[in-house]
Amino acid sequence: MSEQTFLVLTVLAEGALHGYGIVQAVSALSEQRVVLRVGTLYGVLDRLSDDGLVGLDREEVHNGRLRRYYRLTEEGLTALARETSARAATARVAADRLRARGIRLAPEGGV
Amino acid sequence: MSEQTFLVLTVLAEGALHGYGIVQAVSALSEQRVVLRVGTLYGVLDRLSDDGLVGLDREEVHNGRLRRYYRLTEEGLTALARETSARAATARVAADRLRARGIRLAPEGGV
DNA sequence: CTGTATATATCGCTTAGTGATATATACTGC
DNA sequence: GCAGTATATATCACTAAGCGATATATACAG
Numbered sequence: 001m002s003e004q005t006f007l008v009l010t011v012l013a014e015g016a017l018h019g020y021g022i023v024q025a026v027s028a029l030s031e032q033r034v035v036l037r038v039g040t041l042y043g044v045l046d047r048l049s050d051d052g053l054v055g056l057d058r059e060e061v062h063n064g065r066l067r068r069y070y071r072l073t074e075e076g077l078t079a080l081a082r083e084t085s086a087r088a089a090t091a092r093v094a095a096d097r098l099r100a101r102g103i104r105l106a107p108e109g110g111v
Numbered sequence: 112m113s114e115q116t117f118l119v120l121t122v123l124a125e126g127a128l129h130g131y132g133i134v135q136a137v138s139a140l141s142e143q144r145v146v147l148r149v150g151t152l153y154g155v156l157d158r159l160s161d162d163g164l165v166g167l168d169r170e171e172v173h174n175g176r177l178r179r180y181y182r183l184t185e186e187g188l189t190a191l192a193r194e195t196s197a198r199a200a201t202a203r204v205a206a207d208r209l210r211a212r213g214i215r216l217a218p219e220g221g222v
Numbered sequence: 223c224t225g226t227a228t229a230t231a232t233c234g235c236t237t238a239g240t241g242a243t244a245t246a247t248a249c250t251g252c
Numbered sequence: 253g254c255a256g257t258a259t260a261t262a263t264c265a266c267t268a269a270g271c272g273a274t275a276t277a278t279a280c281a282g
Binding site: 029105 | 112113114117120121124125136140144158166191192194195196197199201202204205206208212214217218
């Protein structure tokens, strides 16, 4: 699973959100490290929809603009849990090895 | 940075290693989740070399077979540290949100 | 003498992500 | 009044990364 996909799932884990909101939330979450292009976003959402990990929550009209909200499915939640465990585990190993080589990691924030 | 690239850097953080050894170490590290194809491996190594993150350590002859060892450069170590911090941070956020939704993560091993 | 493990390397295909573009409303600054 | 920015959707061609297949070569087990 790509970082982009992982971040979209993580954003949606907090609650349903619309496309543009997802882009902003991913930027915030990654501290501007990952800025999703709209082309990427729709690609990710399409694939996640096909895989049954996200679904359409609702559609709202906000200031004359349609907002399409997406939400995690149960399956999406499970997939995120699995991916998170795997990422935490590998990051832990990498951190251990870096520490063994005398490199201290800056305990980064993340929202 | 892709997971494949990250795992190769993590493997090399422990010490210099040859191509075939990297493939095996990545499998072990990810608990068979990521099995590098040789095509992927050489693509990753080429890109990392171009970016100055890994370099050739030495060449050995083992059982009549050449072994080409790769090692991390200082820059590679720094890049790995940065990536590890970022990954740990996002995994932490994801874990928090999953916990808030009542999902406990299996504290996976990782070598 | 066939299959498996070790070990390197290349090539074409597919897919994911990027950049550009398009459309549309609302608000802010000049 | 008009340009620029923010909000909001969507598509499309290009590029790059990863995958699968293939090739070459030695050593060892069955």
